[in-house]
Amino acid sequence: MLQQTQxxxxxxxxxxxxxxxKSLKKLSSTSERKVLKLWExxxxxxxxxxxxxxxxxxxxxxxxxxxxxxxxxKKLPGIxxxxxxxxxxxxxxxxxxxxxxxxKRVFSRIFNTHEKKLDFEKIIEKNRKKLFFSKRNYDFxxxxxxxxxxxxxxxxxxxxxCPINKFCKFSNSGKNAKLTDKxxxxxxxxxxxxxxxxxxxxxxxxxxxxxxLKEYNLPVVEEKSKKNKLKNWNFLCNYKNSISNKKLDxxxxxxxxxxxxxxxNWYSICNNKEFIPTFTKKIFKQVxxxx
Ligand code: SF4
Numbered sequence: 001m002l003q004q005t006q007x008x009x010x011x012x013x014x015x016x017x018x019x020x021x022k023s024l025k026k027l028s029s030t031s032e033r034k035v036l037k038l039w040e041x042x043x044x045x046x047x048x049x050x051x052x053x054x055x056x057x058x059x060x061x062x063x064x065x066x067x068x069x070x071x072x073x074k075k076l077p078g079i080x081x082x083x084x085x086x087x088x089x090x091x092x093x094x095x096x097x098x099x100x101x102x103x104k105r106v107f108s109r110i111f112n113t114h115e116k117k118l119d120f121e122k123i124i125e126k127n128r129k130k131l132f133f134s135k136r137n138y139d140f141x142x143x144x145x146x147x148x149x150x151x152x153x154x155x156x157x158x159x160x161x162c163p164i165n166k167f168c169k170f171s172n173s174g175k176n177a178k179l180t181d182k183x184x185x186x187x188x189x190x191x192x193x194x195x196x197x198x199x200x201x202x203x204x205x206x207x208x209x210x211x212x213l214k215e216y217n218l219p220v221v222e223e224k225s226k227k228n229k230l231k232n233w234n235f236l237c238n239y240k241n242s243i244s245n246k247k248l249d250x251x252x253x254x255x256x257x258x259x260x261x262x263x264x265n266w267y268s269i270c271n272n273k274e275f276i277p278t279f280t281k282k283i284f285k286q287v288x289x290x291x
Contacts (some may be wrong), residue, residue: 005291027055036275050078089141095132112169189223203264
């Protein structure tokens, strides 16, 4: 849940999730529909599907035991170096660091060097004894990430409070190096189409090829030329939305119709039992005003 999502956002979801699903075994046997419903609103739904798949593999093939090596743990769906290292440190107290953006920034500042020029694995290997002396590796892996988030913050690091400021080159050098490259934000326009019928139903599809709208969703087409006029559709509104590193410019169109294309299914706008991504739910609210 914490991949690309802040702790304060995750907390209520985590509590609800773990109050309903209390064990790996339970997770492996709960329907995808139900688990997705618990995840609804948190976004990046592939994480949820990977979690279910991983639970099934561990329960069925590994006697409910998490693998103990990075090579084996990375064979599980959705687990890469970062998550693998966190899990091995938290669960098995192995001496590991998880190189997220926060931790990389701390190292880059200590050396006052652009992160692309640093070989993080080599730095960790060379400083193993200094880094992992406490034997509380489960705390250490978490503390390093929190340190980057709360003390060595991206914009204004709290150097006067920092216990390692004596040997931090960033803090002591009059000339600060550029540490990271700016993340490119993609701006794109999309047309989204709402087929509506008199029963307050809307046409949804599972066939969108766009990564951010892969879930059960409204038909969407990337708008490449603004000059295109859409025949037979009513324009509802234009609005902006941000997902991950994308800025979306959305044109919402609708029409009332008793028929829909074959790859769509009718779905009741008022039905709150099924999992529907938040992005789509916001659109439901907008079309509800048409009734
Ligand atoms: S001294 Fe400042 S820049 Fe250096 S690690 Fe500490 S908080 Fe970060």
